[in-house]
Amino acid sequence: MTLKYLSILAATIVAACILSTFAQSLSGFNTSQCGGSKRCINIPDNCQVQGNCQYQISYAPSGDGKSLIIELYGRRDSPQMQYVAIGFSNDARMVRFLRKDFLG
Numbered sequence: 001m002t003l004k005y006l007s008i009l010a011a012t013i014v015a016a017c018i019l020s021t022f023a024q025s026l027s028g029f030n031t032s033q034c035g036g037s038k039r040c041i042n043i044p045d046n047c048q049v050q051g052n053c054q055y056q057i058s059y060a061p062s063g064d065g066k067s068l069i070i071e072l073y074g075r076r077d078s079p080q081m082q083y084v085a086i087g088f089s090n091d092a093r094m095v096r097f098l099r100k101d102f103l104g
Helices: 003-025
Strands: 039-043 055-061 068-074
Antiparallel strands (some): 055 068
């Protein structure tokens, strides 16, 4: 794995930990720049129209263009939902969505 991918992975883990810590205080996900300065993935598709997204991810280049800014959002439906995470791979395969509820 290259240093670039390790840096992105480390930043993602930090973001997931921060999200987990502050999940209860999040009021939503800012979609105003989606399609413009950042790209967004919403689950389920087109959920931003009705405001019922379970998960949202955005990504955009940093101001200096040397790194990637990633935002993760997950609606906490139950106390068992502990975190939201994202993964990266060097191959052409991709898992778009995976959810597991931890029950105790």
